[in-house]
Amino acid sequence: MKKNKPKYHQIIDAAVVAIAENGYHQAQVSKIARQAGVADGTIYLYFKNKEDILISLFQEKMGTFVAKTAESIQVKQTAAEQLQLLVQNHFTLLTDDPHLAVVTQLELRQSNKELRLKINEVLKEYLLLIDQILKTGVENGEFNDGLNIRLARQMIFGTLDEMITTWVMNDQKYDLAASADDVTKMLLHGFSGK
Amino acid sequence: MKKNKPKYHQIIDAAVVAIAENGYHQAQVSKIARQAGVADGTIYLYFKNKEDILISLFQEKMGTFVAKTAESIQVKQTAAEQLQLLVQNHFTLLTDDPHLAVVTQLELRQSNKELRLKINEVLKEYLLLIDQILKTGVENGEFNDGLNIRLARQMIFGTLDEMITTWVMNDQKYDLAASADDVTKMLLHGFSGK
Amino acid sequence: MKKNKPKYHQIIDAAVVAIAENGYHQAQVSKIARQAGVADGTIYLYFKNKEDILISLFQEKMGTFVAKTAESIQVKQTAAEQLQLLVQNHFTLLTDDPHLAVVTQLELRQSNKELRLKINEVLKEYLLLIDQILKTGVENGEFNDGLNIRLARQMIFGTLDEMITTWVMNDQKYDLAASADDVTKMLLHGFSGK
C-alpha cells in the first residue's frame, strides 16, 4: 500500500505548499517534486497522474477532518451543540493550516469539472454528517418538524464555505473561528429569530 | 462605442454557449468565433483579449440582473418580501438561461485569480444590494437588532450559491425556483424558528 | 500616373516617419495610413502592397539623391574632388533627415531577402556613379593604374555605410558630415599613405 510509505504524504504536503505558494496553474509537477525533494518521475510511482495528487490531497485532509469531527460531536447531546462544534472544527482546521485553506477554498476550484466532481464525492461524507445532525435535531424536537433537510444542509455548507472563502480572500487577516457561535445561532434562528 | 454594436453581444452570447457546451478550457477563441459566426480576428475588434470577453460577459449578464433586481424590489415594503423577490429573481435568471447557469456556477470559476478578482468586483454590487435589504429589515424591526450584516449577507449569498451550484451539477433536473419561498423562510427563521 | 498625385508622396513620407518612430516591424499599414491621414484601404489605391511602399520609398529618396549628386560632381575636375563631394552629399542627406537615416540604415535592413534585393537594384545606380568617379581617377592618373574598380567601390560604399550606421546607432549625436574630408583622404591614401 503506497499510502503507508513516507513519500506519499511527503508529496501531498509538498503539493499543498506548492499550490498555496504558486497557485493552481503554476504548481507544475516539477515544482511539487522539487518541494517534496524527489525527482519528477518519482511522483508517478505514488500517484497515477497530477489529478490523482489533488484528489488524494483532498481525501487525506478532508477525510481525517470528517472522521475527527464525526467522533467529537458524538459526545454532544443536542443538535445545536453538535452544529456548533462542527462549525468550530471546520473553522479551526483551516485557521490552523493557512496553506490548506488557500488550496481548498481558492486554488483547487480552478480545476476542471471532472476533478471537482471527484472532490464532491469526498465532500459527500461531510454532507452526510451535517444531515445526521439535522435529523437528530428534528427527532429530538429542536428543529422544525418537516425541516427540508437538503435545503438546511445547503444553507449550512454554503454559509460556511462562503465565510471561509471571503476570509481567505481577505488574506485570513481576521479571526474566523471567533464567528463560530454567531453563525451557528444565525443558522438556527435566522435573521428574525430572536 | 463597441458595446452598442450588434456583434459585441453576438460574441458574448456565443461565448456563453461555447463555454457551457465545451467547458472553460476547451472554449477556444476559434470556437467562440465559429459559434458567433465571425472570423477569429473579428473577436479582437470588440475585445482586448480572451479574458476581456469573459469579464464583459459577466458584467453584461450580472450587471443587468443586479440593476433589474434592485429596481424590482423597491416596490416591496418589507425586507422579507424584498429578500423573497431577490431569491426568486436569482433563481429565475439562471433557470431561464441554462447555459449561463453552467458558465457562472461552474466554468468561470476555473479562471485564474486575476479574472476572479474582476468578477468579484461585479459581484460587489450584488452584495451591496443584499446589505441594503438587511439594513431595511433591521431598521423597520423585522430583523434582530444588532444583526451581524456581514454574516447575514454571507449566509444569504453562500446559501443561494451552494443551492444553484448543486442544482447545476445535478444537470438542472429539478425545479430550483420552486424552492425560493422555502429557502427565504429558512434564512429568516433558521432551522428552529417556527 | 499615381506618382504625381499628392497622396502618393504623402503616404511615402508617412511611412518614413512611422517606421522611424515605431521600428520596421511595428510600422503596420494601419499606422502608416493614420500618419498619412488616409484610410487603410486608400494605401492600396497607390501601392500594390506594403513592400511596394518601402521600395517606392527607397526609390524616391535614393533616386533623387543619386541624380542630384551625379549632377553636382560634374563641375569637379579631379576624381578626388568628386569623391569628396559624393561623401559630403551622402552624409548631408542623412544628417538633414534623421528619420530617413534611421529608416535606411537600421529599419529597412530588417526586411526580407527579396525586398533587400530590390533595394539593391536601386542602389546599383549609386554604385555606378562611384564606378564612374573611380574610372575618371584611373584615366587621369590620379588613381593607381590597374585599380580593382569593384574592390574600390565596395571599399567606398562599405566604409560610408558602416560610418553612417554607427552614427545612427549612436543616436546621431556627433557631427557626421565633419568627417567627410578625413574619410575621403583615408580612402584615397589608406592608413600608411602619407
Add this chain to the structure above:
Amino acid sequence: MKKNKPKYHQIIDAAVVAIAENGYHQAQVSKIARQAGVADGTIYLYFKNKEDILISLFQEKMGTFVAKTAESIQVKQTAAEQLQLLVQNHFTLLTDDPHLAVVTQLELRQSNKELRLKINEVLKEYLLLIDQILKTGVENGEFNDGLNIRLARQMIFGTLDEMITTWVMNDQKYDLAASADDVTKMLLHGFSGK
C-alpha cells in the same frame, strides 16, 4: 553546464542550416528541431527562447573566430601582416561555412533591434581586435601618425562586410579569399597609394 552537452551544439548547427535554407522568418522552431533531430520541447531545455538560440549561435561562431584570429595574429610582427591575416581569416571562415555566411550576412540582420544590439556586443570584441592592430601600426611607424583609429576601424570593417555581403548575395560563386591580399593593400595605401 548546458553548453558542454552535445545537443547544445547540435541545435545551434541545426539553426544555422535551417535559417540558411529557409530564411530567418521561415526558420520556425519546429524546423530547427527537426533539423537537429530533437523534439520541439527539447530546444527549450537548452535555450531560453528562440532569440537565445540566435544569440548563442552568433556568440559561439563569432566568439571562436575572434579568439582564434586574436591568437594567430600574435606571431606576426607588422601591423600590415596582422591585418592581412585578419582579412584572410575572416574570408576563410565564411568561405568554409557557406551556411554560416548566409546566416550572418543576410538572415540575422533581419532580426529585431534588441537582438541586433546583443549581436553588436559580440562584434565589439572583433572591433577591439582591429583597433589593436591599428594601434600597433601607428606605434611602430607603419601607419600615419595621428591616424583616426575609429575611422580606420570603420573602413576596415565596413569594407570587409560589404565585400562579403556582395559575395553572398552573388551566391558565393567567386573566390572571396583570393581578394584578401588586394583589399589589404588597398586599405593600407588607398586608391592612389602606389
Add this chain to the structure above:
DNA sequence: TATGAATGAGGTTTCATTCAT
C-alpha cells in the same frame, strides 16, 4: 525504487489585404 532528459500536442493573437458601401 529512483531518476530526469526527452517528448510533442495545442492555442491566442497579429496584421496585410479585401471589398461592399
Add this chain to the structure above:
DNA sequence: GATGAATGAAACCTCATTCAT
C-alpha cells in the same frame, strides 16, 4: 476615389508524462 470593418493564416512555448538507466 475613399473608406474601414472583416478576414484568417500562422507560430512560439509549456508542461504532464514516459522510460532507459
